[in-house]
Amino acid sequence: MPQSKTDPRVQRTRKLIMDSFIELSGKKEFKDITVKDITTEAMINRATFYYHFEDxxxxxxxxxxxxxxxxxxxxxxxxxxxxxxxxxxxxxxxxxxxxxxxxxxxxxxxxxxxxxxxxxxxxxxxxxxxxxxxxxxxxxxxxxxxxxxxxxxxxxxxxxxxxxxxxxxxxxxxxxxxxxxxxxxxxxx
Amino acid sequence: MPQSKTDPRVQRTRKLIMDSFIELSGKKEFKDITVKDITTEAMINRATFYYHFEDxxxxxxxxxxxxxxxxxxxxxxxxxxxxxxxxxxxxxxxxxxxxxxxxxxxxxxxxxxxxxxxxxxxxxxxxxxxxxxxxxxxxxxxxxxxxxxxxxxxxxxxxxxxxxxxxxxxxxxxxxxxxxxxxxxxxxx
DNA sequence: TTGAATTTGTCGTTTATCCAACACATTGTA
DNA sequence: TACAATGTGTTGGATAAACGACAAATTCAA
Structure with missing residues (x-):
């Protein structure tokens, strides 16, 4: 069930965001992690975050x-x-x-x-x-x-x-x- | 001299391509490495390769x-x-x-x-x-x-x-x- | 409380990447 | 040789991502 025809750009960006979040979760409490933190770590634009996740x-x-x-x-x-x-x-x-x-x-x-x-x-x-x-x-x-x-x-x-x-x-x-x-x-x- | 206002997408893609090429160079001879090999490894489109490199x-x-x-x-x-x-x-x-x-x-x-x-x-x-x-x-x-x-x-x-x-x-x-x-x-x- | 500073979501525009398709060159095989 | 398979380089249209700006919400110190 590979559903693998998703746009490679989407795969990359999602992975970047998720990995960065996991990385940050090891250092900070969840409540102290901002969207900016994540997108900075992931080196993607903040607006792009909202393209993939509600919040x-x-x-x-x-x-x-x-x-x-x-x-x-x-x-x-x-x-x-x-x-x-x-x-x-x-x-x-x-x-x-x-x-x-x-x-x-x-x-x-x-x-x-x-x-x-x-x-x-x-x-x-x-x-x-x-x-x-x-x-x-x-x-x-x-x-x-x-x-x-x-x-x-x-x-x-x-x-x-x-x-x-x-x-x-x-x-x-x-x-x-x-x-x-x-x-x-x-x-x- | 950071010239660092290059589009982050460009930075990412160039790095993906270069890293993949270096990776492949460790396994194959240069003459056996194709553009397709590189772009597959890098998970980017072949056309994108030519956006960044002549050949x-x-x-x-x-x-x-x-x-x-x-x-x-x-x-x-x-x-x-x-x-x-x-x-x-x-x-x-x-x-x-x-x-x-x-x-x-x-x-x-x-x-x-x-x-x-x-x-x-x-x-x-x-x-x-x-x-x-x-x-x-x-x-x-x-x-x-x-x-x-x-x-x-x-x-x-x-x-x-x-x-x-x-x-x-x-x-x-x-x-x-x-x-x-x-x-x-x-x-x- | 007030007001400054930060964060959040959203939007319109521009640009990079994807994708399929193409003609052409190169390679490999019968 | 010939013919299939594979690789090259390019194109046009579609879409994701970047960017700057914005109003609104939240945080925080005075």
């Missing part, structure tokens, strides 16, 4: 989505079934993503980040569910995906709240049976 | 000039006098440059490279001579610069011909007295 919050969303996508994408949902192994690996990707963010400074934007993670999860889970039972009516699978995404995300929050002590793998595994039984109930096989 | 030979010249400039420029002629120390350091820059090129594959273009080196040398030497005796008539200094540039370049060739065995420093030092006496003869002080 700095829009950029934040897209950058985080993309980074999270990179953590999650290829290995997992492209070829694999939705089973204990993939759920565990998905969960670990999420906690890794959260750990990588905690080095950076997004204080006050935890809810934004939470929404991004959950939305991405929902998309991925829905696709995996679709592959599992293509005959199923869509609505039911969508709702299942919503529920699962909230559930898995919630577990990751709980894991953080416990102080990151229990190994991720162990933590999520205790929830897997319930998750899978729900899916199987919903499934044909 | 691939023009690119070769500009890349080599720039790389050589980086080797020579700042430390030497910006602040310093033309004396034994600066001549030695200039000579070493040149031999270093030639050594760095010998890793790459420009077989059949040695004359182009020679011309580039000598031309750059001439420019730099002329500037240094100008600083030394600002009152002198220009033409005489220009000719001196031409002669010196050929001379120094010739010594670097000779040094290569001897198999790169004698230390550069020692090699050029034996020529320095003659060079400086010529300059002093020409100079007021």
């Amino acid at each position: 700095i919050y829009d950029l934040l969303e897209k950058v985080l989505s993309e980074v999270l996508m990179i953590n999650l994408d290829v290995e997992i949902f492209e070829e694999n079934e939705l089973n204990e192994e993939t759920i565990v690996s998905m969960f670990i990707s999420i906690t890794n993503f959260q750990k990588s963010l905690s080095n950076r400074c997004y204080r006050g934007y935890e809810d934004t980040i939470a929404r991004i993670i959950r939305e991405q999860l929902e998309v991925i889970l829905y696709r995996m569910l679709l592959k599992r039972n293509a005959k199923e009516e869509d609505e039911s699978l969508k709702i299942t995906a919503v529920m699962l995404s909230w559930g898995i995300y919630g577990v990751s929050l709980e894991w953080r709240r416990k102080g990151l002590e229990v190994p991720e793998e162990e933590f999520i595994k205790s929830a897997v049976p319930y998750i899978l039984s729900g899916i199987h109930f919903n499934s044909k096989d | 691939i030979y023009d690119l070769l010249e500009k890349v080599l000039s720039e790389v050589l400039m980086i080797n020579l420029d700042v430390e030497i002629f910006e602040e310093n006098e033309l004396n034994e120390e600066t001549i030695v350091s200039m000579f070493i820059s040149i031999t270093n440059f030639q050594k760095s090129l010998s890793n790459r594959c420009y077989r059949g273009y040695e004359d182009t490279i020679a011309r580039i080196i000598r031309e750059q040398l001439e420019v730099i030497l002329y500037r240094m001579l100008l600083k030394r005796n600002a009152k002198e008539e220009d033409e005489s200094l220009k000719i001196t610069a031409v002669m010196l540039s050929w001379g120094i370049y010739g010594v670097s060739l000779e040094w290569r011909r001897k198999g790169l065995e004698v230390p550069e420093e020692e090699f050029i030092k034996s020529a320095v007295p003659y060079i400086l006496s010529g300059i002093h003869f020409n100079s007021k002080d």
Whole structure:
């Protein structure tokens, strides 16, 4: 799904902006980063920024989505079934993503980040569910995906709240049976 | 002399092209590198290449000039006098440059490279001579610069011909007295 | 609070880059 | 040789990016 007929100028500029933002995020808090900072670092015109992003919050969303996508994408949902192994690996990707963010400074934007993670999860889970039972009516699978995404995300929050002590793998595994039984109930096989 | 009001798009594109060319030069012989190769690597349109360079030979010249400039420029002629120390350091820059090129594959273009080196040398030497005796008539200094540039370049060739065995420093030092006496003869002080 | 300074979004114009297409030259192969 | 494939250099029209300017919003010190 390469959607790769986007204008190369657009690809370049988007990358410049996003990379600069990520770079700056390592040095400053998000609230102290201005659009000017980003465009200066990226060596592009400030007006061009607004050609690609609504505002700095829009950029934040897209950058985080993309980074999270990179953590999650290829290995997992492209070829694999939705089973204990993939759920565990998905969960670990999420906690890794959260750990990588905690080095950076997004204080006050935890809810934004939470929404991004959950939305991405929902998309991925829905696709995996679709592959599992293509005959199923869509609505039911969508709702299942919503529920699962909230559930898995919630577990990751709980894991953080416990102080990151229990190994991720162990933590999520205790929830897997319930998750899978729900899916199987919903499934044909 | 930053001439830095060039369009940022131009700066970016030139850098992309030049860097890609340098990258490719490390893998292929110059004669096997096509414009398409370069623009593909640089992710720019082929037509854009011709907006900046006449052809691939023009690119070769500009890349080599720039790389050589980086080797020579700042430390030497910006602040310093033309004396034994600066001549030695200039000579070493040149031999270093030639050594760095010998890793790459420009077989059949040695004359182009020679011309580039000598031309750059001439420019730099002329500037240094100008600083030394600002009152002198220009033409005489220009000719001196031409002669010196050929001379120094010739010594670097000779040094290569001897198999790169004698230390550069020692090699050029034996020529320095003659060079400086010529300059002093020409100079007021 | 006031007012200066900075930041934000937007707009119109100009310029650089993209793209597809072209004729022509060069290379490679049967 | 011939003929296909590949590379070169150029063109015209479409589009993204640069730039300067602007009003409005926000930040911050007095």
